[in-house]
Amino acid sequence: MQALTNRWKLVSRKPMTVVERLYLWNIFKGMMITFSHIFKRKPTVNYPEQTRTFSPVFRGLQVLNRDEDGRERCTACGLCAVACPAEAITMEAAERLPNEEHLYKEEKYAAKYEINMLRCIFCGLCEEACPKDAIYLSQTFAPSNYSRQGFIYKKEDLLIPHPIENPEAFEKALGERKPKTIN
Numbered sequence: 001m002q003a004l005t006n007r008w009k010l011v012s013r014k015p016m017t018v019v020e021r022l023y024l025w026n027i028f029k030g031m032m033i034t035f036s037h038i039f040k041r042k043p044t045v046n047y048p049e050q051t052r053t054f055s056p057v058f059r060g061l062q063v064l065n066r067d068e069d070g071r072e073r074c075t076a077c078g079l080c081a082v083a084c085p086a087e088a089i090t091m092e093a094a095e096r097l098p099n100e101e102h103l104y105k106e107e108k109y110a111a112k113y114e115i116n117m118l119r120c121i122f123c124g125l126c127e128e129a130c131p132k133d134a135i136y137l138s139q140t141f142a143p144s145n146y147s148r149q150g151f152i153y154k155k156e157d158l159l160i161p162h163p164i165e166n167p168e169a170f171e172k173a174l175g176e177r178k179p180k181t182i183n
């Protein structure tokens with residue numbers, strides 16, 4: 001017989017003895033493995049009560065950023081959508097009205113902005129492409145959901161809290177990995 005590797009074993013076909021049929025030795029070996037794991041450090045955590053610390057380069061859920069006065073930065077230029085390899089971003093642009101200058105930083109803004117988190121691969125290209133520092137990938141992730149529709153994140157879901165009206169929530173949403181304009 002020609003062997004392909006040196007790992008082959010000759011299998012014994014002789015009938016099992018009564019002691020072998022009781023499988024006691026095999027059960028004992030299995031239990032020893034189980035007990036040996038009791039004293040080892042657990043590789044799992046009790047999520048969501050406990051969470052792991054993310055790597056400093058972790059990129060997660062997108063955040064639509066505001067400026068220091070709380071105005072939306074996004075000008076609906078569409079560069080993030082063009083750069084997105086997963087075609088996960090859609091938006092609709094609108095013209096800013098004279099009485100909306102306190103809401104939107106630029107003359108054009110995203111009236112509708114959506115990201116499909118089931119398509120997103122969290123590559124960060126949308127952040128790289130944005131000329132207004134309006135979008136960045138934070139250090140959180142999209143929580144689980146029961147419906148596909150629940151993974152379509154709308155502008156209201158993505159927009160960071162107002163820095164003046166809700167500074168604590170704003171800081172929390174910024175996280176460790178802050179956009180360039182905030183650093």
Ligand code: SF4
Pocket residue numbers: 080083084085086087088089115119120121122123124125126127
């Ligand atoms: S992180 Fe990548 S895949 Fe996700 S929306 Fe941005 S560009 Fe698209």
Ligand code: SF4
Pocket residue numbers: 073074075076077078079080081091110129130131132133134135
């Ligand atoms: S997030 Fe940035 S790149 Fe995308 S539409 Fe808004 S301004 Fe343009």
